[in-house]
Amino acid sequence: MHAYRDQYAQIFNNGQHVVLIAISADPIGELQAWARDDHFQFLMASDSDVAVGRAYGALAGRPGVTNRNLFVVGPDGRIAFRAVPFREIDPTAYEELGEAVKQLLPPN
Amino acid sequence: MQNGVRMRRRRTMFVALLASLAWYAPAAAQDVGLELGSVPDAVQVEDLEGNVISMSEYIGKKPVLIQFWATWCPLCEALEPKFRAVKRQYGDTLDIVIVAVGVNQTPRSIRRYLERHELPGRVLFDSRGRATRAFRAPTTSYVVALDRAGRVVYTGVGSDQNLAAAAAQAVGSR
Numbered sequence: 001m002h003a004y005r006d007q008y009a010q011i012f013n014n015g016q017h018v019v020l021i022a023i024s025a026d027p028i029g030e031l032q033a034w035a036r037d038d039h040f041q042f043l044m045a046s047d048s049d050v051a052v053g054r055a056y057g058a059l060a061g062r063p064g065v066t067n068r069n070l071f072v073v074g075p076d077g078r079i080a081f082r083a084v085p086f087r088e089i090d091p092t093a094y095e096e097l098g099e100a101v102k103q104l105l106p107p108n
Numbered sequence: 109m110q111n112g113v114r115m116r117r118r119r120t121m122f123v124a125l126l127a128s129l130a131w132y133a134p135a136a137a138q139d140v141g142l143e144l145g146s147v148p149d150a151v152q153v154e155d156l157e158g159n160v161i162s163m164s165e166y167i168g169k170k171p172v173l174i175q176f177w178a179t180w181c182p183l184c185e186a187l188e189p190k191f192r193a194v195k196r197q198y199g200d201t202l203d204i205v206i207v208a209v210g211v212n213q214t215p216r217s218i219r220r221y222l223e224r225h226e227l228p229g230r231v232l233f234d235s236r237g238r239a240t241r242a243f244r245a246p247t248t249s250y251v252v253a254l255d256r257a258g259r260v261v262y263t264g265v266g267s268d269q270n271l272a273a274a275a276a277q278a279v280g281s282r
Binding site: 002003006012018019020021023052056070071072073085087088089090091092093094097101 | 123124176178180209210211212235236237240241245246247248
């Protein structure tokens with residue numbers, strides 16, 4: 001999660017025309033503390049009944065555990081890019097994500 | 109003004125990231141990463157001075173434990189005593205390789221960490237993620253044990269891994 005925070009400007013255009021939502025099965029209080037302690041500048045959402053996780057195919061086969069799946073939804077509401085699972089410790093995965101986001105940004 | 113708001117909304121994309129603290133909970137061995145019996149590709153990584161190192165130096169030479177690691181990984185830090193115990197038990201009959209992932213750390217920050225922590229194995233840097241992909245590493249703390257033929261005999265993640273058993277499998281496998 002720190003990689004998203006630290007590369008927020010490069011990957012997510014510093015939040016201009018991009019909304020990043022980290023969705024987790026963890027309770028909202030834990031997410032709130034996590035975001036506060038680690039200074040996350042993006043949204044976090046609690047999916048305590050894992051309804052979103054199930055819909056996005058993120059259940060890991062163990063109760064209460066989700067994979068790190070990532071979807072980029074374009075302004076038209078369609079999925080433009082997906083990483084299932086997102087290779088969170090592979091630097092090239094962040095480059096691919098940044099390129100996918102860049103493709104959807106409005107022209108300057 | 110309302111039209112302006114709508115225009116901005118229409119231009120906005122959403123990036124949904126499904127993450128979980130629970131993912132970091134200890135997982136059972138053998139349900140992540142490479143399949144047992146497979147032999148990982150001998151991709152190239154770097155040492156902390158930037159020299160190219162082939163993983164062929166460690167695959168199929170002698171039993172080896174390979175950990176995907178980061179300075180910012182608390183589970184990796186929790187595993188350090190277990191790695192030291194394995195090193196004490198097996199000495200030079202077993203290699204230990206620490207693959208520092210190329211996300212949110214640099215050779216410089218790794219060297220600073222190593223000034224304060226004794227890691228009982230060679231630390232390599234996976235700057236382009238080649239080893240991460242070749243070993244299908246899902247997260248830091250991921251450990252792969254290879255036998256002397258380079259075959260995977262164990263994979264696991266988390267701080268509760270039984271590295272003594274993984275090392276015994278790697279050394280004992282024929």
